[in-house]
Amino acid sequence: MNLFTGEAADELFGGEPPATVRPLLAQAQQAPREEIPPLLWAAQASAPQALSVYYLLYKCHAGRREFALAEKAARLGLAEAARQAGLPGDWQAVAPGASDFAGTGPQRFWLFTLKALAFIAVRSGRQDEARALLDQIARLDPQASVGGEVIASLLASVAGTGAA
Secondary structure, eight states: TTTTTOOOOGGGGOOOOOOOTTTHHHHHHHHHHHHHHHHHHHHHHHHOOOOOHHHHHHHHHHHHHHHHHHHHHHHHHHHHHEEEEEEOGGGGGGGSSSSSSSSSHHHHHHHHHHHHHHHHHHTTHHHHHHHHHHHHHHHTTTOTOOOOOHHHHHHHHHHHHHHH
């Protein structure tokens, strides 16, 4: 169960958090807004292998428009997911067929986090980087199963207006 959304945890969002960090996550769920990020970072430090914590971190910071912190969390989560999935550390070096991105597990979380980085790049005004991330997502996910087209539409609207 995703502690913040109430939805069933799935591999897209990193799966179930380990029991060791659930008390911190439960505390974060009930905490005042300003106390949530330190609790989530404490959970990440306690269980750096827990992909779901990275998701909560980058979602939290992006929602607060703290894009530098959201990016930090997403990049850490991407690196951990790559390690767990046996993927190269450089997202640009991941080739189609390197893993089953349509399946579940860390490779799926990796791809989803790549999409989060594209969103963060768009919102941070880095259109070229967002485009490169979206191109990689399209190569690795030709069925568009992680929703990269949503970020592509956002990028197109930002590029058309010049605003982020």
